[in-house]
Amino acid sequence: MEPKLLIFSPSALLHILLILTLFTSPFQLGVLAASSGLLFDFYAASCPTAEAMVKNTLRSASTDDPTIPAKLLRLLFHDCMVEGCDGSVLLEGNETERSDPANASLGGFSVVESAKGLLELFCPETVSCADILALAARDAVEFAGGPSIQIPTGRRDGRVSSVSNVRPNIVDTSFTMDEMLELFSSKGLSLEDLVTLSGAHTIGSAHCSSFSDRFQEDSKGNLTPIDASLDRIYANELIKQCPAGVDKSITVNNDPETSLLFDNQYYRNLISHKGLFQSDSVLFSDGRTKAKVEEFSDSQYMFFEKWTESFLKLSSVGVKTGDEGEVRTSCRAING
Ligand code: HEM
Incomplete structure (x- = not known):
């Protein structure tokens, strides 16, 4: 039998193109996830409700206080720029990142702590604080009307948090474009990412x-x-x-x-x-x-x-995976 020649109408072609685009994006996202060592649905087997628990915690905190989403988004930015997205900004102490005056106005810590408390009850020692913060920041954007995004997880929590690392790694409002670009580039972020x-x-x-x-x-x-x-x-x-x-x-x-x-x-x-x-x-x-x-x-x-x-890209900066870090039992302190 002769193979039939398929002829598509312009509208069918448009549909095919649309379907191809839909399939390319997750593939590209997957490549990005793999290159950082993170995985989509990392907790599917170990703690299937992890993402829902973070989302619910964020939702109820933001309903009570609508300024919460912005706080979590900024908290993630400051976490990722210093030591990578490893929850180092969450650690308490006299000489930790949190103690730098540039971080004095950060907020949203209690939301991460609440979600952690809940997760420790249902899935002890499983979900990292770094992931909770990344997920909460992701959900914060959605809650405020922004896009709903799927992000990979599997970040481990860092054990290092030093005040001396803050200033060289965060952007100041007085920075020139070149200075901002240099800092962003050092984290693998482009000029377009900056905008x-x-x-x-x-x-x-x-x-x-x-x-x-x-x-x-x-x-x-x-x-x-x-x-x-x-x-x-x-x-x-x-x-x-x-x-x-x-x-x-x-x-x-x-x-x-x-x-x-x-x-x-x-x-x-x-x-x-x-x-x-x-x-x-x-x-x-x-x-x-x-x-x-x-x-x-x-x-x-x-x-x-x-x-x-x-x-x-931001939420994958310098992530620690495998045995590079730990899963803290409290986000405020490294494991004893
Ligand atoms: C690129 C250079 C940036 C500079 C110089 C900068 C600086 C600042 C400063 C000075 C504040 C006000 C802090 C205060 O007085 O309480 C602020 C707020 C904020 N920043 Fe940035 N930022 C930058 C980029 C970013 C990025 C990349 C994000 C997140 C992806 C971000 C998220 C936020 C948010 C959400 C707030 C409001 C926080 C709140 O309401 O508590 N910023 N930023």
């Missing part, structure tokens, strides 16, 4: 001291913006919320428009010269990143697509 992950500032808040370097104070205690490119009305709003000598605990929203929603408003703000930190504003003023900012401001879909990829 994408900075989109995390679409949620959460900042203390007045975190951006006070954008204003100068005259002898009468009046503040004026140093950078003329900062939108005037926005600058005046910031000055109103954060006058000279303001209480140190006062915070303002990172995204003045939709601070609880994980959306692409952050990029629109950058274009309107309403980036809160100098390190945000530079993403639009630098020719290397401007086009990406414009692309994400035009398309939330593109931002979410790239976020999925960049988040996967």
